[in-house]
Amino acid sequence: MKARMDDGTSQYYFTASMDSGKTLCSLLKAIQFQESAVFCAMQEGLKLTVEEGKCVQASAYVPSDNFTEYHVRDDVDVIFKISIAVLTECLNIFGSAEESSLKMYYRCEGSPLLLVLQPQSFSNVMTDCEIATQTADSLLELRDEDTSEVAKLVLKAPAFLGLLADLEKSCDVMEMHLSPEHPNVSIVTYGMQDRSCIDMPKSSDMVQSFSCEEAVTLKYQLQHIRLIMKALAVSSKVVLRCSSNGLLLLQLKLEKEDQRQMFSEFYIVPLLDD
Amino acid sequence: MKCHIPGPNVKVLGRTIHALARLGDELYLESLSDCILLRTLNAAESAYAMVKFNKNFFSYFNYNYYCTDDKEGLKCKISMKSALNTFKSPTHMDKQVENLEIKLDADSCKLIFVVKCKHGIVKTHFVSILDCKAMQAVYTKDLVPNRITSPHKILSEAIGNFQNSDDQLTIEAFSNSLIIRNYIDSKTDLTKVIRTQISIKPIEFDSYIIGEETTITFTLKEFRALLAFAEALSLPIQLHFEVTGKPAVFIVHNGSTFEAHFVLATSKPDIPTQETPTQNNSMIDRKRKEVDNTQGTVRKKAHLSIDLSKCLDEDSHLFNFIDIPEDGTEVEKENQTQKVWHTSKIDCDNIPPSPTSKMKLKTIFKRCFESTFDVRSIQGNVLAENSDSE
Amino acid sequence: MKFRAVMMDSSPMREFANIVSTISKLSKECILRLSSDQLYFIVSEENNGPAPPILWCEVPQALFFSEYQIVGVDDEHKDIYLGIISANLSKSLVTLKTAKSLKMKLTKKQCPCLTLEIDLPSITMQQSRLVTHDVPVIVIPRKLWTEFHEPRVPRPDISIELPSLKQLRTTIDRMKTMSPEVVLRASAEGRLTLQIKTDLAKVSTRFRDLRVEAFEGPIDHSDSESESQINEDVSRVCYCRVDAKKFSMFLSADNISHNRTICSIVHKKLVTLCLQTEENVKLQCFITGIVY
Structure with missing residues (x-):
């Protein structure tokens, strides 16, 4: 199938192209903890969302300026369910070491998502993929307009990854204590008979900014927090926001060489004391 | 007890814990007036290790802090897993750790490890003390006829020729050569196992004294652990051993601040080497009974320590990946290139939430969950009545 | 002896x-x-x-x-x-x-x-x-x-020189996570396609400008429901469905420094992969076609 973007595809619901799909692929792999994702093409950019139960919602957001061409029809909704596992395998079809150009096409509701990839190193090969789409499930509405933000912490992503990697994997619960008093941020985990605590004062040069009005203690399932580690590994910065209802939002920024940015977001629901 | 370990030595302690963790599941700590001793014993009681850290290893050393009785130091036992938790990835610690404090909290019966890292981060581990006693093994180190000092590389490379499935190693020490081979016992199916043998000339070693030619056999697993320890610290290994049946002692030390002893029980092999011409006798050898092991048996190990190392390797890989940036000059650059989604100005610490689809997803059964849903409000023909209608 | x-x-x-x-x-x-x-x-x-x-x-x-x-x-x-x-x-x-x-x-x-x-x-x-x-x-x-003894295989319908084994292996390894079988299609025009088809996806990797060593066509497609590309003469195309894992295993031969690898296909029945090195080492692998 020959593929130039404007070849009879102007009526398509969604078309986009990129010089290299490598970063997009790493970003999608970072939220790939479930089999399927909700794919949504908006005017501002592309967003894929994955949920785990009712506790974690992760999204990868790619603003439209990351694409060389990006077109979404404004009279329709481009939203469908797709296997994110298959999508990342296809994006990676020429291997992770290869930069491959990417073209995406979605003709109309119910169509498969069509991908065309061509590696930069080899001129005599190309891959086309037709990935089945289904009606999207409804997504959790976790954002609550009525709650206020009680604390915000901005860190370099590799630094936060280092801290999380140090936590004992077998622990179930991670407690986060945030306070305007020293040591400001404490992460506590409990083992069988032991307890470990990481203190990070706001004066640390790992902390880019910290704001907290009142001391607050929040508990999360450590397995949920660990889901962000892959995304942290490809990101440069992370912003943690805690709401008064305990909902934790982690926003991660990934910066490419051409200064374009992609983002991932994780909403994590806290563990509530019975 | 209370002591401080300066940054560069923390890696040594970390490597020690990792090596000991490959032997036993419990770590014994004893503080004496001039040193601290760490000991462990494997489950089969065939391997024992004792590592001594002298006073000069520490930047601050008080062996009986918190104790009223002047002579009594600390004697305790903790779980090896707890110790490993503190020293997750030794190579990373080398770059990140400034100082480590170990102290006893007598009230809560916990040993507290306070790791002061760069960038103002402090990690504190409160480890439960399982027991308050010491453990010690008796062995001969100095008055043995056979002593070899080997660069760690020679032995590591030699061991690289053996299979992971090989369980035990036999060393035949002759005055003109050292032969290392995998141990085959009478129960092994010879049609399935590769027999490997390597011979090393005495000149390859730093020193080689064989007073009494002998053959000893010991388990490969613990030997690999002590080799990895010597390799990580780039130190040579001393082998001190006598006749078969008596334990062999492997010593790794840096001459000043610490000394590690690994004591492995030995047994005598009952199949001769691949070189000997007495192949006809091998049939007889096989029928011979198992040689009586006087100093501990060399049995199959428990698998727990192997699993521990695997978990650690996973985490270590993740950790080594990170290079924590040194300063914050990137922040200014971000101010200029920050993406603006809405036309309002955004400061660099505020990433706006990603846009959501304006469309509310149509759920199929959404209406049924509305509290105001009334069946009668459906227009048109009802094709199927409620099956549980009143 | x-x-x-x-x-x-x-x-x-x-x-x-x-x-x-x-x-x-x-x-x-x-x-x-x-x-x-x-x-x-x-x-x-x-x-x-x-x-x-x-x-x-x-x-x-x-x-x-x-x-x-x-x-x-x-x-x-x-x-x-x-x-x-x-x-x-x-x-x-x-x-x-x-x-x-x-x-x-x-x-x-x-x-x-x-x-x-x-x-x-x-x-x-x-x-x-x-x-x-x-x-x-x-x-x-x-x-x-x-x-x-060396197996006697029927004369292949086509023999085509493969692109780099490393490149093939990278792609097949991604494909085999999605489907247990892969279809190899080769045309006398020097085109080779690897294709998988499942409920979730259809993925085709298409190589062109490959050297065709021999073609014993025309191929009879009257009994099959094979899809054809536009402008493609099906009588000059043959294919075979094989186990993706087996194919991937052979491709691990890429670490042997070799001159060339020839893929020979007996339509729907057999795929033979033959790797030859400078020292005249010949490595041949025979993969039977999967037929429903």
Whole structure:
């Protein structure tokens, strides 16, 4: 199938192209903890969302300026369910070491998502993929307009990854204590008979900014927090926001060489004391 | 007890814990007036290790802090897993750790490890003390006829020729050569196992004294652990051993601040080497009974320590990946290139939430969950009545 | 029966280690047939009963060994057939890449063995160490030798030169996570397509401008529902559906430095992959087509 973007595809619901799909692929792999994702093409950019139960919602957001061409029809909704596992395998079809150009096409509701990839190193090969789409499930509405933000912490992503990697994997619960008093941020985990605590004062040069009005203690399932580690590994910065209802939002920024940015977001629901 | 370990030595302690963790599941700590001793014993009681850290290893050393009785130091036992938790990835610690404090909290019966890292981060581990006693093994180190000092590389490379499935190693020490081979016992199916043998000339070693030619056999697993320890610290290994049946002692030390002893029980092999011409006798050898092991048996190990190392390797890989940036000059650059989604100005610490689809997803059964849903409000023909209608 | 051979140069030693390593990835057990001019590695399907080999590798001994002596059982049966665990041989040859020399001989220790004596240089470079591996083997009796002849395959419909094995392997490894089977399509125009089709996706990787060595068309497609591309003459296209894992395993031969690999397809029935190196080593793999 020959593929130039404007070849009879102007009526398509969604078309986009990129010089290299490598970063997009790493970003999608970072939220790939479930089999399927909700794919949504908006005017501002592309967003894929994955949920785990009712506790974690992760999204990868790619603003439209990351694409060389990006077109979404404004009279329709481009939203469908797709296997994110298959999508990342296809994006990676020429291997992770290869930069491959990417073209995406979605003709109309119910169509498969069509991908065309061509590696930069080899001129005599190309891959086309037709990935089945289904009606999207409804997504959790976790954002609550009525709650206020009680604390915000901005860190370099590799630094936060280092801290999380140090936590004992077998622990179930991670407690986060945030306070305007020293040591400001404490992460506590409990083992069988032991307890470990990481203190990070706001004066640390790992902390880019910290704001907290009142001391607050929040508990999360450590397995949920660990889901962000892959995304942290490809990101440069992370912003943690805690709401008064305990909902934790982690926003991660990934910066490419051409200064374009992609983002991932994780909403994590806290563990509530019975 | 209370002591401080300066940054560069923390890696040594970390490597020690990792090596000991490959032997036993419990770590014994004893503080004496001039040193601290760490000991462990494997489950089969065939391997024992004792590592001594002298006073000069520490930047601050008080062996009986918190104790009223002047002579009594600390004697305790903790779980090896707890110790490993503190020293997750030794190579990373080398770059990140400034100082480590170990102290006893007598009230809560916990040993507290306070790791002061760069960038103002402090990690504190409160480890439960399982027991308050010491453990010690008796062995001969100095008055043995056979002593070899080997660069760690020679032995590591030699061991690289053996299979992971090989369980035990036999060393035949002759005055003109050292032969290392995998141990085959009478129960092994010879049609399935590769027999490997390597011979090393005495000149390859730093020193080689064989007073009494002998053959000893010991388990490969613990030997690999002590080799990895010597390799990580780039130190040579001393082998001190006598006749078969008596334990062999492997010593790794840096001459000043610490000394590690690994004591492995030995047994005598009952199949001769691949070189000997007495192949006809091998049939007889096989029928011979198992040689009586006087100093501990060399049995199959428990698998727990192997699993521990695997978990650690996973985490270590993740950790080594990170290079924590040194300063914050990137922040200014971000101010200029920050993406603006809405036309309002955004400061660099505020990433706006990603846009959501304006469309509310149509759920199929959404209406049924509305509290105001009334069946009668459906227009048109009802094709199927409620099956549980009143 | 006697066998003794010596290898001295680093390049043949490295190649030999790579060949054995590839074979060990393809199969757990193999037959090593020693003849006066070649070594053969033969792998059969691991089913009950005799079956034609699925892997046939020929190594001409003259370019590898500096010394080579073989004495068979008797004058009529000059070759030696040995059954061996390929992984054992491969693991023992790992150190060959830095070795000074290799000696292989057939010995009888507690059981028949292929004894490998490897001379390894030590760090000081002036010393060397001798490592001996006794790899147990089974001597195959003469009456079973007929099971291990080079398979006779029907004349292929097309023979096409493959692109780099590494490139193919990267793609097949991604495909095999999505589907257990892959369809290979080759056209006389020099096009090769790898295609998978599942409920979730259809993925096609298309190579063009490949060299066609032979084409015995036209191909009869009257009995199939094969889809055709626009502007494609189906009589010049043939395909075969194969197990993706088996295909991927063969592609791990990419670490053997080779000149070229030819893929021959008997329409719907058989795929033969033949890799040839400069030293005239020939590695052939036969993958039966899956037919519904």
